[in-house]
Amino acid sequence: NAGVTQTPKFRILKIGQSMTLQCTQDMNHNYMYWYRQDPGMGLKLIYYSVGAGITDKGEVPNGYNVSRSTTEDFPLRLELAAPSQTSVYFCASSYWTALNQPQHFGDGTRLSIL
Amino acid sequence: AQTVTQSQPEMSVQEAETVTLSCTYDTSESDYYLFWYKQPPSRQMILVIRQEAYKQQNATENRFSVNFQKAAKSFSLKISDSQLGDAAMYFCAYRTPAGGTSYGKLTFGQGTILTVHP
DSSP, X not given: OOOEEEEXXXXXXXXXXXXXXXXXESSOOSEEEEEEXXXXXXXXXXXXXXXXXXXXXXXXOXXXXXXXXXXXXXXXXXXXXXXXXXEEEEXXXXXXXXXXXXXXEOOOEEEEEO | OOEEEOOOSEEEEETTSOEEEOOEEEOSOSXXXXXXXXXXXXXXXXXXXXXXXXXXXXXXXXXXEEEEETTTTEEEEEEOSOOGGGOEEEEEEEEOOSSTTTTTOEEEOOOEEEEEEO
């Protein structure tokens, strides 16, 4: 049981480049989330999805886009990378009916924009 | 909007002693969930303990326990018999129930770095 898998684990981008952070889960969870964690800080919600085809913005969505074409996958797209997007990105998932259960987190993607 | 505040950026404890990490939150809801997560240098987010707001009894998990004061909106974590492996960043998190516009998202505090001295 793989849980939540994020790829890549590390990436360095140049300013203005684009990339997609991949997230997939094999637990048939309907809720999925993307968070970013800046150095020494807590996690902030970027986007979330409550099921295939349904996404919405979180606290810090600017500069990002998401899509959810399947239950398993929830990729995060950076269109024009900026230094302010240097962060660690976490994907998480859960059942909507089990909110007393923890969200399952991936191991994170460390992204540096230079 | 809900907010979560951890007022202790750093804490330290001697091995085998007890330490308490503080967390306060602000909400107008009556039904919610609270969590403490541990984040070691490996960056993994590891659940330490959870508390449902409707439960009056404080949650315990082995050496970890909470002091949940709903009226005061306080949710502190007590670590007893501290071990070197407890050294990590600890996050307090608030989660809304399903429905409405929150969709069960987690709101995190800023974190507390815990150092354990041998």
